[in-house]
Amino acid sequence: MAKAKGYSDPKMEEKLKDRYYYREYSNPDFTKKVHDLARTVNHMCFQCGTCTGSCPSAPRSSYRIRLFMRRNVMGLEDESLTDPDLWLCTTCYCCTDRCPRDIAPTDVIMAMRNIAYQRGIVPVNFLKTVQAIYQSGHGVPNNDVNRAVRVRLGLAKDPPTTHSYPEFLPGIRQIIDHWHVKEKADKIVAEAEKHG
Amino acid sequence: MAEAKGHDYALFLGCIAPNRYPGCESAGIACSKKLGINLHPMKGASCCPAPGAFGSIDLNVWYAMAARNVVIAEKMGMDIALECNGCYKSIYEVNEKLKHNDDLRDMVNEVLKTVPDPTDPTKKGTMEFKGTIDVFHLIELYSDPKICGPDRIKESVTRPLTGTRIGVHYGCHLIKPKKERHLGDTENPMWIEELVAALGAEPVQYRKKMQCCGAGGGVRGYDLVHAIDITNEKLGYLHDAKVDAVTEVCPFCQLQFDRGQIEIKEKFGKMWGLPVLHFNELLGLAQGMSPTDLALDMHAIPVDPFLKKIL
Structure with a gap:
């Protein structure tokens, strides 16, 4: 039978069949790490589900923010980071506004994505934006059609940003390189493209 | 009077307004000038950077790059005004976070020390986040009676949008999370509706007004069908409410609603044909700018049905 959901890692796949959770699956450092990155009281979650009820992604996918909140409190790092649903949060902050425990579940998701990226688990579209910004300073760079329209409107053909002042690009690249993000992005994108 | 003096702001452009919908940029500058708000370009600013993409990957880079943009305005000695919710999230939020978290500010300043100065790219060691300015979305300046306010907008209108029904999409990062913003209710705000009414149009309430456009958080790039499904739902409710636009x-919500309708046609076979206009473009039309001056031809969905009602 076709499976709706699964893991590419056979070890994780085996665990998906096993309904029990064991002590060794829990990594308390994960909870702590998420807390430090998200700067929110993630451990206060009492699983009311207001977050999932507010979520625009929930009705059209298997993404359940409440599940991620629970996994976080339980320290279930692998389950959290290898679940493709992690990347379906649109960061609309509805859950954050409505959480009765004053938690920011959105920021918990962002923190988990940061940790996933550190482990090299990240969809390439995120990295391609990084590459674009490294290249031009803009996530959405200018193009010739748009340049012509800008001139018609009486604007400079390129905006007065790094597009007009490329001498500021080295500084921006320095910031990105400080955390080796471009280097890592290039490696992961090249790997992904090699495997088609 | 305020007109004599005016209010000066550093204009943070971002990416999508100048590079995809230049009418938003030119209308923003021209319209706010008529309202006593003078916008000054920020030389050498970059992408905010995209909160969905960079925030998901490395929050430190997000803090530092956004801080660099803030510092450019600090050096100009002006508060920042901008016209995109995504930029607002990055620039406003990082500005506030760095003001209130010493550890983050120190970390960012450590890196900024090595970055070239915006007034002279050959100089280094002069970039430092000091926390001396505030960040505003243009729409909150329009709405603020101390700066502009609906009455002043009404006075500036030369071509009222009478007879048109307009739905307002607030977007997420302008007002949420409400604890970190200062713009009031996030369940059913009405202050942009007041501004739409000031243009002479009829603001229309519709179901799930506060739902996300679907594009944010990198979802548009990660899973397009998922993203446009969220947009499609909203477009259906807007259609039910019989809005003209x-x-x-x-601009990112605009891209999602505008080009999204083409993608919805491709993937779901449904063509809504609903005109999508940034508030600055509406304001430009109401202040008498021509559709050509606003580059409305850059929209994927023709705005003509709406224009027919007002021209």
Whole structure:
């Protein structure tokens, strides 16, 4: 039978069949790490589900923010980071506004994505934006059609940003390189493209 | 009077307004000038950077790059005004976070020390986040009676949008999370509706007004069908409310609603044909700018049905 959901890692796949959770699956450092990155009281979650009820992604996918909140409190790092649903949060902050425990579940998701990226688990579209910004300073760079329209409107053909002042690009690249993000992005994108 | 003096702000452009919908940029500058708000370009600013993409990957880079943009305005000695919710999230939020978290500020300043100065790229060691300015979305300046306010907008209108029904899409990062913003209710705000009414149009309430456009958080790039499904739902409710156009204050939401309708046609076979206009474009039309001056031909969905009602 076709499976709706699964893991590419056979070890994780085996665990998906096993309904029990064991002590060794829990990594308390994960909870702590998420807390430090998200700067929110993630451990206060009492699983009311207001977050999932507010979520625009929930009705059209298997993404359940409440599940991620629970996994976080339980320290279930692998389950959290290898679940493709992690990347379906649109960061609309509805859950954050409505959480009765004053938690920011959105920021918990962002923190988990940061940790996933550190482990090299990240969809390439995120990295391609990084590459674009490294290249031009803009996530959405200018193009010739748009340049012509800008001139018609009486604007400079390129905006007065790094597009007009490329001498500021080295500084921006320095910031990105400080955390080796471009280097890592290039490696992961090249790997992904090699495997088609 | 305020007109004599005016209010000066550093204009943070971002990416999508100048590079995809230049009418938002030119209308923003021209319209706010008529309202006593003078916008000054920020030389050498970059992408905010994209909160969905960079925030998901490395929050430190997000803090530092956004801080660099803030510092450019600090050096100009002006508060920042911008016209995109995504930029607002990055620039406003990082500005506030760095003001209130010493550890983050120190970390960012450590890196900024090595970055070239915006007034002279050959100089280094002069970039430092000091926390001396505030960040505003243009729409909150329009709405603020101390700066502009609906009455002043009404006075500036030469071509009232009478007889048109307009739905407002607030977008997420302008007002949420409400604890970190200062713009009031996030369940059913009405202050942009007041501004739409000031243009002479009829603001229309519709179901799930506060739902996300679907594009944010990198979802548009990660899973397009998922993203446009969220948009499609909203477009259906807007259609039910019989609006002539939807207005927003975020070029990324605009991209999602506008080009999204083409993608919805491709993937779901449904063509809504609903004109999508940034509030600055609406304001430009109401202040008498021509559709050509606003580059409305850059929209994927023709705005003509809406224009027919007002021209």
